[in-house]
Amino acid sequence: MAPSVVDAPSPPVGLYVHFPFCVSICPYCDFVVLAGSDTLGPRNRIASYVDAVLTELDLRADVVDERFGRPGRTAGRRAPLASLYLGGGTPSLLAPDDLAGIVERVRRRFGLADGAEVTVEANPGPDERGDVFLQRDAGISRISFGAQSFNAAELGQLGRRHSPGDVADAVDAARAAGIGSINIDLLYDVPGQSLASWTDSLERAIALGPDHVSLYALVLDDPDAEGLTGPSGDHLPTSAGARRWRERARVAQDDDRAAAMYHFAVHRLTEAGFHGYELSNWARPGHESRHNLAYWERRPVEAVGPGAHAFDGLDRRWTAARLDGYIAALRPADHAVPPSLPPGGVEPRLDPTAAAAEALILGLRLEAGVPLLAFLEPPFDETLAWADAAGLVEQTTDGRVRFTTNGRLLSNEVFARLI
Ligand code: SF4
Structure with a gap:
């Protein structure tokens, strides 16, 4: 689970x-x-x-x-x-x-x-x-x-x-x-x-x-x-x-x-x-x-402008980078046409395991780390055990897990195993 x-x-x-x-x-x-x-x-x-x-x-x-x-x-x-x-x-x-x-x-x-x-x-x-x-x-x-x-x-x-x-x-x-x-x-x-x-x-x-x-x-x-x-x-x-x-x-x-x-x-x-x-x-x-x-901390952030990415707590969307399309949508040349939201896309919604992996990857970026108990089950326990054995993560006295300095340097190797 x-x-x-x-x-x-x-x-x-x-x-x-x-x-x-x-x-x-x-x-x-x-x-x-x-x-x-x-x-x-x-x-x-x-x-x-x-x-x-x-x-x-x-x-x-x-x-x-x-x-x-x-x-x-x-x-x-x-x-x-x-x-x-x-x-x-x-x-x-x-x-x-x-x-x-x-x-x-x-x-x-x-x-x-x-x-x-x-x-x-x-x-x-x-x-x-x-x-x-x-x-x-x-x-x-x-x-x-x-x-x-x-x-x-x-x-x-x-x-x-x-x-x-x-x-x-x-x-x-x-x-x-x-x-x-x-x-x-x-x-x-x-x-x-x-x-x-x-x-x-x-x-x-x-x-x-x-x-x-x-x-x-x-x-x-x-x-x-x-x-x-x-x-x-x-x-x-x-x-x-x-x-x-x-x-x-x-x-x-x-x-x-x-x-x-x-x-x-x-x-x-x-x-x-x-x-x-x-x-x-x-x-x-x-x-x-x-x-x-x-x-x-994976909290919702709104975003405006070409290339900007937003998250509403469930879904992520982006706005297309090209300025012409952006301005054409928001300032239509034909004044009879109302402005509309600019073009862009929505990322596929993450399933619960992928969402948890994302929370773990983002949380490990922080000095505060993540609560160990929340991730001591498959598929994350194996990677955390490997990182611990390699000296890349450490436990804090309040039950959290975070990177060591070496872990910070090799964070991409840990993240690759979590994706
Ligand atoms: S072009 Fe240079 S100054 Fe402008 S955003 Fe990129 S890095 Fe910054």
């Missing part, structure tokens, strides 16, 4: 809004992003996009209202959102009025709890990070800076437009504006990166005093080969140049060096007062990303 995972539709606890525009496209990037004249200049499509997003917010909110009632703080109302996350792309490019308009629409249609976490992703360059004081006034409480490296050569290699000094300026400006929670993203296993340059980047990030640090190994997938870039797929086709860049970069990656980088980071961030609450994420106490925790 499969362990019980209660799958039932419930109101979203968070909302993701995707902003698919960047000044230029980094060759490793798999996010749904457009650049060039779509982003800058007289023919940019940002204004049309913001209109479309506001309409999608209304249409999605109508559906949620219909299923779970309207948001509010009184009995019988659904709870307002605990988090809003504006990701991209580079949502810090949004004009302050547009940013404020999106936050306000979310507050009006979905509700935002007192003290809700409202994050915007930002690139650190002076022409990309936006006015942090106006972002604060729009309701932003958390900024996630895509620093990636503090080494100028690595930033150039990655196609990034900012300098290492820009990150310090961006963090200083955010602090001066009173932004209460600041994250810095770094990449490791970057072509040409040495252990010395990685430790230097990490030290420089820590020296800026962030509240949260995310460390991601550079992943060089091929969404075309994975069949994700068709007309209703959740990815855009990869350019030939980006594909060639990835082929060259792949041969310069090194698993052993990446493991050494991760081990160093675990040691150094712990020493600096962070705790690794998830495989790739470290926070000072109280600064864990509430929005991302909802994904790992």
Whole structure:
């Protein structure tokens, strides 16, 4: 019998809004992003996009209202959102009025709890990070800076437009504006990166005093080969140049060096007062990303924008990545036609065993792990016993099971056995 995972539709606890525009496209990037004249200049499509997003917010909110009632703080109302996350792309490019308009629409249609976490992703360059004081006034409480490296050569290699000094300026400006929670993203296993340059980047990030640090190994997938870039797929086709860049970069990656980088980071961030609450994420106490925790805890999150994925507690759906179809549905050229939800798809519903496997895989990502008793039966007991014998998991005194540091490094091997 499969362990019980209660799958039932419930109101979203968070909302993701995707902003698919960047000044230029980094060759490793798999996010749904457009650049060039779509982003800058007289023919940019940002204004049309913001209109479309506001309409999608209304249409999605109508559906949620219909299923779970309207948001509010009184009995019988659904709870307002605990988090809003504006990701991209580079949502810090949004004009302050547009940013404020999106936050306000979310507050009006979905509700935002007192003290809700409202994050915007930002690139650190002076022409990309936006006015942090106006972002604060729009309701932003958390900024996630895509620093990636503090080494100028690595930033150039990655196609990034900012300098290492820009990150310090961006963090200083955010602090001066009173932004209460600041994250810095770094990449490791970057072509040409040495252990010395990685430790230097990490030290420089820590020296800026962030509240949260995310460390991601550079992943060089091929969404075309994975069949994700068709007309209703959740990815855009990869350019030939980006594909060639990835082929060259792949041969310069090194698993052993990446493991050494991760081990160093675990040691150094712990020493600096962070705790690794998830495989790739470290926070000072109280600064864990509430929005991302909802994904790992398998809680329902609504999502808006091309390529965005939502979960309602039972089913997962996505919106197609292509901007033309997205805008055509939400802003029909024929004004006699009402706006409709954009194209996309729904994943097949998981059976109870698959849902439990998903809960186990997501839960093991967390430092808190999962309750051991809930998974001590087939088909999971065998894998957990194997991982225990291999020193990849450990039991806590309160009856939970979680990864050891070696287990974190080999998590994909454990997950592969659970799928
Ligand atoms: S800045 Fe970020 S979202 Fe934009 S292309 Fe680069 S990696 Fe992708």
